Amino acid sequence: xxxxxxxxALLMPAMAxxxxxxxxxxxxxxxxxxxxxxxxxxxxxxxxxxxxWLTWAANDRVLVARSADKGATFAAPVAVTPExxxxxxxxxxxxxxxxxxxxxxxxxxxxxxDKNWNGEVKISRSTDAGAHFSAPxxxxxxSPSQRFQSMEIDSDGRVFAAWLDKRNVAAARAxxxxxxxxxxxxxWSDGGRFGPTRIAADNTCECCRLGLGFVGPxxxxxxxRNIFAKSERDHGLIAFQDPNTPGPLHxxxxxxxxxxxxxxxxxxxxxxxxxxIHVSWFTGGDLRKGVFYAxxxxxxxxxxxxxxxxxxxxQTGRPALLTxxxxxxxxxxxxxGERTELRLSVSRDDxxxxxxxxxxxxxxxxxxxxxxxxxxxxxxxxxxxVQDGYRLIPLDRVS
Numbered sequence: 582x583x584x585x586x587x588x589x590a591l592l593m594p595a596m597a598x599x600x601x602x603x604x605x606x607x608x609x610x611x612x613x614x615x616x617x618x619x620x621x622x623x624x625x626x627x628x629x630x631x632x633x634w635l636t637w638a639a640n641d642r643v644l645v646a647r648s649a650d651k652g653a654t655f656a657a658p659v660a661v662t663p664e665x666x667x668x669x670x671x672x673x674x675x676x677x678x679x680x681x682x683x684x685x686x687x688x689x690x691x692x693x694x695d696k697n698w699n700g701e702v703k704i705s706r707s708t709d710a711g712a713h714f715s716a717p718x719x720x721x722x723x724s725p726s727q728r729f730q731s732m733e734i735d736s737d738g739r740v741f742a743a744w745l746d747k748r749n750v751a752a753a754r755a756x757x758x759x760x761x762x763x764x765x766x767x768x769w770s771d772g773g774r775f776g777p778t779r780i781a782a783d784n785t786c787e788c789c790r791l792g793l794g795f796v797g798p799x800x801x802x803x804x805x806r807n808i809f810a811k812s813e814r815d816h817g818l819i820a821f822q823d824p825n826t827p828g829p830l831h832x833x834x835x836x837x838x839x840x841x842x843x844x845x846x847x848x849x850x851x852x853x854x855x856x857x858i859h860v861s862w863f864t865g866g867d868l869r870k871g872v873f874y875a876x877x878x879x880x881x882x883x884x885x886x887x888x889x890x891x892x893x894x895x896q897t898g899r900p901a902l903l904t905x906x907x908x909x910x911x912x913x914x915x916x917x918g919e920r921t922e923l924r925l926s927v928s929r930d931d932x933x934x935x936x937x938x939x940x941x942x943x944x945x946x947x948x949x950x951x952x953x954x955x956x957x958x959x960x961x962x963x964x965x966x967v968q969d970g971y972r973l974i975p976l977d978r979v980s
Contacts, residue, residue: 615639616658617646622670622949623965625652625973627956628680633973634711636678636688637965641665643676643690647711651961652973661705661714666692669700669728672845672950673790677732679740685772686711687740689720689730699726702744704775721768721778724748728763729847733793733801739824740770741801743791749783762808763787767801769824781819781827784808788843792850792860792902796880799824804833804850804860806843813839816848816862820880831881834873836866851902851909853931856880859909861890861900872897872913876932891915891924891938903953903960907931910960910976912941912951920944923951923964927979939979944968 612619620637627633633648635655642665646658661676669691670676676690686707691700703717721727726747733741746766753760765782768775785805792804800821807817809832816833833848848862858881861874873887891897895915903910909928914921922943928935941962948966953976955961960976 612639615642615644615660617644617655617965617971620644620965621947622675623963623971624675624678625952625954625961625963626678626680627954628684629682630684631956632680633956634678634680634686635971636661636676636690638668638670638676638690641668643668643688643705645678645686645688645707645711645714651975652963652971659707659711659714661688661690662717669693671788673788673847674729677730679732679734681734681738681740681772683738683772684710686714687732687770687772688714689732689742690717691728691730691744694726698728699747700728702727702730702742704770706772718774720744720775721746721766724766724778725751726763727766729788729790731791731793733795735795735801736798738772739799740772740775741767741793741795742770742775743767743781743793743801743803745785745787745791746778746780747787749780760784761812765791765803765805765819767803779825781821782807782817782830785817786814786843788845790847792848794850794852794858796820796852796856796858802850802852802858802880804848804862806847806862807832811839812841813837813866814844815864815866816860818850818858818860818877818881820858828880831877831884833860833862833881833884834864834875834887835868836864836873836887837868838864838866840865846898849900849902851904853904853909854906855931857931859902859904859911859932860884861902861911861913863898863900872900874900874911874932885932888935890926895922899950901951901953901962903955905955905958905960908960910953911935912953912962914948914951921948923962925962925976925979927976941974941976941979942972 619639644658872890
């Protein structure tokens with residue numbers, strides 16, 4: 582732990598300006614309640630009937646609320662956590678929510694077990710349209726730490742969850758062996774408890790969000806920051822061959838970002854109807870710095886040359902991706918020293934060419950990171966700010 586803190590301390594001066602615009606964006610506003618106004622991050626999901634569901638954390642509680650008018654108003658929130666908990670709610674960690682075709686809601690969040698940042702991912706469900714949630718229970722056992730959980734629903738209605746897990750770290754240390762980072766773990770649920778935990782990859786970066794999607798029924802694809810040789814924390818991608826068989830690890834881009842700390846800045850991923858996998862990420866590598874985009878049509882065996890995203894002089898970061906058919910939406914956050922702005926670029930040909938970036942929203946105060954979501958027809962940008970509250974911005978008129 583002391584080594585990690587030292588590494589992070591060495592990393593911070595080089596990232597100080599970026600930290601001002603992005604790492605600071607998650608402190609919770611001074612607020613005593615547990616409503617959305619007291620949250621620093623909110624995660625959306627659409628149900629099949631068009632209802633918008635939103636989950637957030639505020640003052641050590643996890644809440645869920647629904648909106649029948651695309652986020653203009655919300656019903657009274659329902660607590661997921663019966664009592665306050667020490668929540669893991671940092672820049673790349675947040676409560677997650679999915680709603681299946683039957684209306685069953687699954688919420689995943691993480692808590693800290695101790696002062697050494699060991700975490701535990703917990704799961705809660707609602708089978709009565711969000712009126713009540715089950716008592717939270719661990720997603721898995723036999724692990725000293727799970728963090729940075731993410732979930733998506735497959736086309737067959739099963740819930741796929743992935744997270745960063747330290748069970749193999751503990752096993753290695755018990756043998757007196759070194760183990761860098763954490764493992765990429767996953768499990769499936771048919772609407773009830775999650776099944777057995779499996780490990781998809783070892784030696785991933787231990788504190789960055791995951792990008793999830795599906796390249797076919799029962800075939801998840803995961804993008805994550807990996808630890809390659811010489812402690813280069815570039816991004817990797819694994820496309821599953823079947824529900825329980827991870828494919829080979831492919832390197833998204835050789836940026837050669839050699840650091841001993843963790844950037845807390847994970848990738849975004851989306852899969853188009855043709856099976857094209859789109860990835861966007863932030864790097865501070867020797868070969869390139871900033872936010873970039875690439876795509877692959879062969880499950881990661883080969884990627885296009887990285888395309889720069891945004892203005893590198895404006896602290897560009899936190900990319901988000903979404904696909905609807907052959908249309909790809911790419912949003913990101915930038916900071917000019919005074920205002921945070923969200924910008925968007927759109928491709929209508931599966932990522933081959935891109936339109937000019939357009940400004941979507943801005944704020945002069947603290948804000949969450951941008952998220953892209955679809956109700957199956959329209960793309961929306963989801964954003965929570967201290968200044969303007971929650972906004973769900975339709976993107977159907979953006980060229």
